Amino acid sequence: MKERFDVIVVGAGPAGLAAAYTTAKAGLKTIIFERGEFPGSKNMFGGVLFAHSLSEMFPDFWEEAPLERALVEERYWLLSEDSATTFSFKTKSFGQPPYNGFSVLRAKFDRWFAGKAVEAGALLVNETLVEKLIQKDGKTIGVQTGREDGDVYGDVVIVAEGVNSLLTKELGIHEEWRGNEVGVGVKELISLPKETIQERFNLEGNEGIAMRILGTTRGMTGGAFLYTNKASVSIGVACMVEDVSNECVCPNDLIDDLKNHPMVKPLIAGGSTKEYSAHMIPEAGFRSIPELVHDGLMIVGDAAMLTILITGEGANLAVTSGRLAGEAAVKAKENGDFSANGLSSYKEAMDESYVIKDLKQFKDFAGYFHSNRDILNLYPSLLNGIVKQVIATDGLPRSEKIERAKAMLKEKKSYWQLMKEAWHGWRSIR
């Protein structure tokens, strides 16, 4: 194809759309390729978008974007066979502007976001797969699509094709992801009447809850989640691929375990499954982030492995990275330099932002869980056992109960071991 573009974006998810919106708004000639029928048709994520990343581009976006519920409560559950210890924080203030986060359904949200990019002047081309990055003298100069006469040339290509980024792998920018760098996530969307959700989760109006659940993964590195939408809940579980393959567990069984857990079952009782999906999730965080900037090429979002699992962050990191890459492209256009050097302001801005700082902070966290299997295997049930022993009022004197609780703990772990593990845990997020 003869026509040239300033910016070619591969993938119309949150990262790609944030990049395309930014460059198109600045007047750069921008084209976005999406392989799905429309943006959001193929995408999957757990379900939460933290608001800050988007409000930097669209202040008050909550007034027009298709969002599900404003999350006012974050609840952590440590589950054992029939018990749960809960930590929870809830504030009404998260239910008001500027909000903290929203549950989101991608088929609607990505479409809205894409509309914004198109309004800003970007050209959105759906149902078109980018098969290859076109290189010349080590510089990316365009993309090859699966359509006839489908080569498109431009000054910079922004790769936002998600976790399984074949384009950058083919260039040798990163290896095939290893089993301990990615997880497999399985999710169901279960529809329930709005009123039922309000009652079961103690919510009012458009308030929602995010639940993170540990202890249902058969000891494998991973966790589960449950988010409330308007008239459905998104429930899912994600585990490290290496563990899943070593244990020969079918991911589908994990979500069945979760749905049938006596603590979870009543929350979704009577609901019907509307969607079932599975996806790869970047898990290794900071350690597997590829070089973000190359000659004529930038990498954003999941394609750059930007997720922080413990806090459920991903979409916000994608949006911020996309915006910063877009801004770098605008700067490069002003200077007429799209080399790695000319685009380096993307990497600099990322290093300065919460994205890379937080990823660095949590860089050892997944590894810590992975190498200390007791944390997910033993501790939830141990904790529940101890709490039960202490709380149960059964005629035993409290002093005796505390001794028994101590004995339960000691039977499994010496104080020295406990302190060592706690110290490593603390170190992993320092």
Added chain:
Amino acid sequence: MHLVVCVKQVPDATEVKVDPVKGTLVRQGVPSIANPYDMHALEMALQLKDEHGAKITVLSMGPPQATDVIKRSISIGADDGRLLCDVAFAGSDTLATSYILSQAIKEIEKTDPVDIVFAGKMAIDGDTAQVGPGIATRLGYSLVTYCLGIDGIDTGRSVIKARRQLEGGCEVVEADLPVLITVVKEANEVRYASLPDLIKSIRSDVTVWNKEFFELDIPQCGLKGSPTQVKKIFPPPPKDVTPEIMNTGETGLDEIANTVAEAVSKAGIL
């Protein structure tokens, strides 16, 4: 030659469900697509264009989003499109729809006479197969339904030779031009757009005609002009079939294969 292709935007039938309580179709969040039969009709027109040269005008009626199906048609080779869009058209049944479409075709014919009108065999949302024949009748065209292919056009005699799909066979017919042809999906494989054509179609402006743009008797349009009323929609009751699980360990594969074959032949499936 001037060919008109009627294309309808429909909800993706694989994703539509019936609300068991209200008895209505749940359309929320269901993606819209071009009626697949209509795209085969368009492909048939495109093949005529490739062979004999022709101008193809795509005609659709529906809400403003239906411009998508016209753009899709343009991306694979249609030359022009018209979307008929007006609140007065909403709620039209097949009688009213064929009236509105035929009036629009009459308007198009004023500047550019039409030789063939193509339509899909039926739309996958209503399954009536009435609109195509309805247009033919109103325009006084000859009609070829369930068309598998066009074998030749004799412009001297103004006659078209076409193959019709029959149960267990195929019928070759001749029809006078102008003709309306409804097309089955076995007729062809719909082509893909090249990237430049796709981009051109995304950027194209689709002409929208409301009720002011062509001659219409408004009482014959929309809900008012529609004698058909949908009284109730319900999902068919599921058939009472209990699956039988057979254990290969006990009986052996051969025996299972025999049992299955017997059951299939008894049920008259083969």
